[in-house]
Structure formats: C-alpha cells, structure tokens
Amino acid sequence: MASKTTVYYVCTNCGAQSTKWYGRCPECGEWNTLQEEQTERKAVSKKASSHSASAKTVSLDEVSYDSDIRYSTGIEEFDRVLGGGIVGGSVILLGGEPGAGKSTLLLQICGNVCDKARVLYVSGEESSSQIKIRAKRLGVDTPNLLIANETDITSVINTVREHRPDLCIIDSIQTMEVDGIPSSAGSVAQVRESASALTKCAKAEGIPFIIVGHVNKDGAIAGPKVMEHIVDTVLYLEGDRYLALRILRSAKNRYGSTNEIGMFDMTDKGLFGIANPSMLLLEGASTDAPGSCVTCAMEGTRPIMAEIQALTTKSSFSVPRRTADGLDFNRANLLIAVLEKRGGYMLSALDVYLNVIGGLNIGDTASDLAVAASIVSSLLDKTIPAGTVVFGEIGLGGEIRTVTDAVKRVSEAEKLGFTRCVLPAGSLKKMDATQYSMELIGISNIKDIKKVF
Numbered sequence: 074m075a076s077k078t079t080v081y082y083v084c085t086n087c088g089a090q091s092t093k094w095y096g097r098c099p100e101c102g103e104w105n106t107l108q109e110e111q112t113e114r115k116a117v118s119k120k121a122s123s124h125s126a127s128a129k130t131v132s133l134d135e136v137s138y139d140s141d142i143r144y145s146t147g148i149e150e151f152d153r154v155l156g157g158g159i160v161g162g163s164v165i166l167l168g169g170e171p172g173a174g175k176s177t178l179l180l181q182i183c184g185n186v187c188d189k190a191r192v193l194y195v196s197g198e199e200s201s202s203q204i205k206i207r208a209k210r211l212g213v214d215t216p217n218l219l220i221a222n223e224t225d226i227t228s229v230i231n232t233v234r235e236h237r238p239d240l241c242i243i244d245s246i247q248t249m250e251v252d253g254i255p256s257s258a259g260s261v262a263q264v265r266e267s268a269s270a271l272t273k274c275a276k277a278e279g280i281p282f283i284i285v286g287h288v289n290k291d292g293a294i295a296g297p298k299v300m301e302h303i304v305d306t307v308l309y310l311e312g313d314r315y316l317a318l319r320i321l322r323s324a325k326n327r328y329g330s331t332n333e334i335g336m337f338d339m340t341d342k343g344l345f346g347i348a349n350p351s352m353l354l355l356e357g358a359s360t361d362a363p364g365s366c367v368t369c370a371m372e373g374t375r376p377i378m379a380e381i382q383a384l385t386t387k388s389s390f391s392v393p394r395r396t397a398d399g400l401d402f403n404r405a406n407l408l409i410a411v412l413e414k415r416g417g418y419m420l421s422a423l424d425v426y427l428n429v430i431g432g433l434n435i436g437d438t439a440s441d442l443a444v445a446a447s448i449v450s451s452l453l454d455k456t457i458p459a460g461t462v463v464f465g466e467i468g469l470g471g472e473i474r475t476v477t478d479a480v481k482r483v484s485e486a487e488k489l490g491f492t493r494c495v496l497p498a499g500s501l502k503k504m505d506a507t508q509y510s511m512e513l514i515g516i517s518n519i520k521d522i523k524k525v526f
C-alpha cells in the first residue's frame with residue numbers, strides 16, 4: 074500500500090493534534106502553539122494492523138525484578154524528590170526554562186556518581202569544551218564521564234549499547250532527531266519519537282536515563298508536556314532567573330510521591346541543597362510593615378515558613394484589580410469574598426495585590442488565615458506583632474478549619490525563634506500546648522481575626 078503524506082497541526086505545549094490550524098490550542102488554551110506537521114500516518118497504521126504475530130506472555134510468578142534498587146545521585150534534595158534515588162532502567166524528564174540550571178545540576182550529579190559509576194552525557198547543545206569549562210567551574214573532574222556531541226537518536230542508542238554506561242544523560246530532547254521524520258528537531262513529532270526511542274532503549278538495556286526538556290513559553294519548540302506520558306518521572310526545576318532560589322518539583326513519579334520538593338541555592342559553584350529553606354525565605358522579611366504576615370506551609374513532608382504580603386488600595390478601575398503571585402488566584406478571590414461577607418471587611422471597591430516573598434509557590438490551604446490576616450493588616454494599616462506566625466484553613470462560612478501537621482508547623486516556627494502563633498482552635502485542642510514556650514492562640518472564626526494583631 075502506497076503511503077500518503079498527511080498534513081496536520083500539533084500543539085507544541087500539550088501535543089494535541091488537529092486537522093485545522095487554530096490561533097489558540099483548543100486543548101490547553103495556549104496561543105500560537107500550533108505547528109504544521111507531516112507524517113506518513115496511513116503507512117504506519119497499515120503496517121501495524123498487518124502485524125499478525127501474537128504477544129508473548131509471562132506468568133506474574135515468573136517475572137524477575139530488582140526489588141526497588143535505587144541509586145543515589147549524591148544530591149540529597151534530588152534523591153528525595155525522586156522518592157529515594159534513581160530506579161534502574163527508569164526514564165526521568167528534567168524540565169525547566171533555559172538558564173534554570175538543568176545542565177549544571179546534571180553535571181554535578183555526574184561528578185557525584187562517577188567515582189563508582191560510568192555516565193554517558195550526550196549533549197546536543199554544548200560542545201565538549203564548553204562542558205569541560207563548566208565542569209572545571211563546578212569542580213567535576215573524572216575519567217568515568219563520557220561526553221558525546223550527538224543529535225541523531227540512532228547514533229545515541231548505538232553509543233549507549235556500545236559503552237553500556239550506568240546512567241545516560243540527554244541534554245536536551247529538543248536537539249535530538251529521529252531519522253525519517255519530516256520535521257525538524259524540537260518539533261512535537263521529533264520530541265515525541267526521540268523520547269519514545271530513548272525510553273525503549275532504557276527499558277531494553279536496563280539503563281536509567283535523565284532527559285532534559287526545555288520549557289519554552291513562546292511555543293517555538295515543543296515543551297516537555299508532549300512527552301510527560303512517555304517517561305516514568307517528570308521533574309521541573311523552577312525559579313526566578315534573577316533570584317538564587319531553585320525549586321525542584323515532581324509532576325509525575327511512577328516510583329514515589331509527587332509531594333516532595335527540593336530546594337537549591339544557585340551559586341557559581343553549582344546548585345546547593347538548602348537545609349533550612351525557612352531561614353532563607355524569611356531573610357529580610359519586612360514583618361514590621363502593615364500587610365505582611367508569616368505563615369508555615371507544608372511542602373510534602375517539610376514545613377516551610379514564608380512571608381505573605383498584601384496591599385489594598387482604593388481602586389481606580391470599574392472592576393477592582395486582584396493579583397496573587399505565588400498563591401492560587403481563585404483561592405485568593407474566595408478568601409477576599411469570605412473576608413467581606415463573613416468578616417465584615419469591605420474590600421469590593423479596593424484593589425488587592427498579594428505576593429509570596431522569595432519566589433515560592435504555596436499550594437497549602439493552611440496559608441489561608443495568613444493571607445486573610447495580611448489583607449486585614451493592610452486594610453487597617455496595622456502591623457502584626459513581630460515574631461507572629463499564622464496558619465489555618467478558612468471555610469466558606471468563615472470558620473477556621475483544623476489543618477494537618479499542626480505540631481510540625483508550630484515546632485518549625487519555634488525553632489526559628491517565633492514567639493506567637495495563631496492557629497485553628499481545633500488544631501490547638503489536639504496539641505500539648507505546655508510543650509511550647511510560644512504563645513499559642515486558637516481561633517475558630519474569621520470574626521476573631523483581630524486576635525492576630
């Protein structure tokens with residue numbers, strides 16, 4: 074059967090396909106992300122259906138397995154986010170914006186594991202000498218690190234089979250190309266095919282892969298999202314380019330939880346795990362100004378202190394402006410509505426700007442009470458006493474709901490020298506208050522929010 078070339082359009086952000094071009098992706102809503110692709114789709118599907126051999130099966134009893142063998146990367150924060158290290162034969166996608174520090178972090182991992190293992194670093198982005206310069210700066214020097222400047226997937230796979238490294242790094246997937254696909258490197262089709270070829274190789278050879286994927290907002294190249302379903306684990310390295318804090322999150326993990334985050338400080342010697350992130354985030358906190366409130370949010374199993382700032386001003390717009398940096402926008406609006414309806418604080422004619430200091434993104438609803446307190450603080454132009462930490466979830470009825478890990482949060486705050494804590498009355502009741510030298514104030518309704526002051 075003769076193959077026929079079909080033209081279709083693929084979203085570089087989410088990989089959605091359509092036969093028509095749209096200015097805005099109907100799946101993910103991104104603008105200008107649809108790219109023309111060509112494929113010999115008919116030929117592929119015919120070939121697949123004429124494939125008549127049946128699949129080989131094996132009884133579950135006979136399946137051999139390595140009982141959860143994990144290899145440490147030598148970077149504690151990285152291992153924790155992975156769920157305890159790299160699983161043999163697994164494929165990890167490390168996504169992030171250019172300049173986030175992906176190559177840096179991976180080269181550091183190479184330096185750590187290379188005294189016991191051999192690593193193949195395939196770079197389609199930088200020359201060997203550029204990598205050498207970075208390695209020198211990071212203090213990585215080992216004969217066990219093999220560098221290949223290659224972008225052809227078949228050659229990469231042949232190199233892997235020839236050298237059989239203990240770990241293979243691909244930097245980046247957007248530079249890789251599979252022969253015979255009529256689109257250029259970085260297109261959705263190339264990224265997807267390259268990723269699945271590498272994944273097949275990883276599974277067949279039992280060699281773990283870490284694949285770098287650039288996140289690109291303007292849609293010029295396909296983002297890591299189009300290959301999320303192909304790989305085992307998806308990690309994102311986030312952070313403001315102008316700030317030193319980097320946060321490693323897991324968006325998918327076949328071998329562990331996705332709750333843990335890793336925090337790093339970016340220096341010229343590489344990325345260093347931050348043992349005490351709260352200290353860093355509270356550095357220079359302007360807690361003596363109205364509108365500032367410190368909270369303790371859980372990130373996975375770790376309590377992290379963060380400063381929330383609010384600014385309320387008389388609006389000059391017909392619809393008041395609301396922004397929420399580092400907080401969920403809809404949640405922030407809900408809290409403003411609850412403050413107005415249940416707390417009696419008039420905010421509907423005011424602009425409300427919210428911000429979490431330090432580039433942190435807080436998803437924990439236990440920060441609700443601190444968000445509300447910072448808004449009230451700005452509204453009344455009244456500062457919250459120094460040394461106060463606030464946490465609690467707010468319900469639609471204005472009730473302050475108990476939160477998980479109250480003990481951990483209070484202990485963290487006390488460890489960092491906080492002297493007052495406002496928390497849900499329900500959480501306080503379950504704790505042994507005599508254990509703490511801190512003043513613990515329980516509140517059960519938003520009407521009592523003045524007790525924060």
Ligand SMILES: Nc1ncnc2c1ncn2[C@@H]1O[C@H](COP(=O)(O)OP(=O)(O)O)[C@@H](O)[C@H]1O
Pocket residue numbers: 169170171172173174175176177178210339340341342
């Ligand atoms: N000579 C240097 N000294 C200090 N920091 C540097 C130097 N060169 C690069 N960096 C830092 O490294 C970052 C680039 O990291 P890199 O690992 O190349 O990012 P990615 O691979 O994610 O694009 C830059 O944002 C910069 O902050």
Ligand SMILES: [Mg+2]
Pocket residue numbers: 175176177198244
């Ligand atoms: Mg790089």
Ligand SMILES: [Zn+2]
Pocket residue numbers: 084085086087088089098099100101102103106
């Ligand atoms: Zn899309």
